[in-house]
Amino acid sequence: MPRKLPPRNSSWVQLTKDFVKEWPEVLEGLRFTNMPVKYLEYVIIKISNNVTIHYNIKRELKRKSQITIAKFLKTTLEQNYAKIRGINLKFDMPKLKKDIKSKTIAVLEKSFK
Secondary structure, eight states: OOOOOOOOOSSEEEOOTTHHHHOHHHHTTOOOSEEEGGGEEEEEEEETTTEEEEEEHHHHTTTSOHHHHHHHHHHHHHHHGGGEEEEEEEEOHHHHHHHHHHHHHHHHHHHTO
16 A cells, blocks of 8 residues: 655644644643644654655754745655655754744733733
8 A cells, every 4th residue: 555645735844643742731732733844953854775864954944944944845755755764853842832822822812802
């Protein structure tokens, strides 16, 4: 049976279904299926022929747009999808937590005025 290709979405990265369970202190009560690339620090893709692709997103965001980085990741994953042995993602949790907190406060302030 052929492997299913990743979804097509411009500047977002798919998360596992259990992401909220893995990070309850950050994402408590929220349900995410994808997230902007700007919250990733790096991606390590291990391919079956012992090749490892280490992509430092934090550094690349200084020179490239989120959409450009997301397109590169999408293309790389699609081209190597059948050969991928594993993917490691490192999230910028302080930034994610800060942004979620500030957005939540803004929504609550608008809702309870």
